[in-house]
Amino acid sequence: MISESLLIGKIRRFLPAAQGIRKGIGDDAAVLPLDKKHYLLLTVDTIVDGVDFRLTETSPELVGRKALAINLSDIAAMGGEPCHALVALGIPAGLSYAWIRRFYSGMRKLGKEFNTVVVGGDLSRSKQFFASVTVAGKVKKDKLVLRDGAKTGDSILVTGRLGGSLAGRHLTFTPRVREAAYLVKHFKINAMMDLSDGLMRDLDVLMRESKKGARVFMDSIPVSQTALRGSGQGKTNPLKSALCDGEDFELLFTASRADAKNILAGRDGLLGTPVRCIGKATAGQGIMFQKNEKDREKFKLPWKGYEHF
Numbered sequence: 109m110i111s112e113s114l115l116i117g118k119i120r121r122f123l124p125a126a127q128g129i130r131k132g133i134g135d136d137a138a139v140l141p142l143d144k145k146h147y148l149l150l151t152v153d154t155i156v157d158g159v160d161f162r163l164t165e166t167s168p169e170l171v172g173r174k175a176l177a178i179n180l181s182d183i184a185a186m187g188g189e190p191c192h193a194l195v196a197l198g199i200p201a202g203l204s205y206a207w208i209r210r211f212y213s214g215m216r217k218l219g220k221e222f223n224t225v226v227v228g229g230d231l232s233r234s235k236q237f238f239a240s241v242t243v244a245g246k247v248k249k250d251k252l253v254l255r256d257g258a259k260t261g262d263s264i265l266v267t268g269r270l271g272g273s274l275a276g277r278h279l280t281f282t283p284r285v286r287e288a289a290y291l292v293k294h295f296k297i298n299a300m301m302d303l304s305d306g307l308m309r310d311l312d313v314l315m316r317e318s319k320k321g322a323r324v325f326m327d328s329i330p331v332s333q334t335a336l337r338g339s340g341q342g343k344t345n346p347l348k349s350a351l352c353d354g355e356d357f358e359l360l361f362t363a364s365r366a367d368a369k370n371i372l373a374g375r376d377g378l379l380g381t382p383v384r385c386i387g388k389a390t391a392g393q394g395i396m397f398q399k400n401e402k403d404r405e406k407f408k409l410p411w412k413g414y415e416h417f
């Protein structure tokens with residue numbers, strides 16, 4: 109099986125280059141012209157029964173919530189605000205109207221919280237249930253944040269705590285729309301993405317897009333309680349969990365040292381959400397690990413994170 113990033117690269121080269129747009133394939137959302145002051149953001153994400161959740165084990169409200177939330181997270185990663193959604197469902201025979209109604213109820217509730225209204229969609233028959241949601245948002249032109257803007261010497265920051273999301277948080281996470289809006293309003297954020305495939309893998313993507321390398325301070329990785337508890341049961345290494353588990357949906361971003369210092373100075377984190385500096389961007393390429401900022405001895409990790417295929 110070909111890896112997702114390789115496949116995206118191939119499709120990207122095959123399709124004609126879009127004209128008149130700010131950013132096409134290869135970021136959290138496409139960036140299109142809207143008006144004098146704003147860009148239009150477009151993103152689509154699909155969840156499939158048996159791959160992203162289990163229909164038989166998950167409440168329909170949470171499935172609907174997740175289908176929207178993962179898209180809101182992508183709009184946030186661009187520094188934008190979501191506004192409208194299109195919802196395409198593949199519905200297996202035998203799925204009740206009551207289930208579908210509860211699905212939309214979960215979606216509607218989250219949409220209300222983040223000013224996002226469903227304005228259309230499509231229904232089709234399918235062997236397995238799936239939901240494909242497209243979200244449109246907008247961003248002020250001077251607040252747009254892409255993945256490719258990290259500068260040498262930038263601090264690398266992350267919101268929230270990482271790891272163990274598959275124990276439940278992948279269904280209940282809060283998309284960091286407010287935190288992203290606050291960040292781009294008050295600071296110069298040079299590069300940003302949301303964490304969907306695990307910190308190690310996503311950081312690699314962010315730094316490659318920016319043509320930079322990174323030093324990661326292992327002592328600073330914010331490990332979630334779930335990841336710590338998992339290790340208490342002897343199942344996993346919590347640090348490995350924080351670095352490699354997917355679906356954290358936190359923000360990974362870079363800013364100058366000075367801006368980072370001010371971001372970290374907030375007593376309340378970022379609007380109540382924890383924020384940490386986990387490393388810095390370097391010239392060149394590759395991700396190096398070291399114990400903390402001062403101890404520059406590099407070391408290897410005893411596991412592989414992002415080589416899924």
Ligand SMILES: [Mg+2]
Nearest residue numbers: 136182302304
């Ligand atoms: Mg994303």
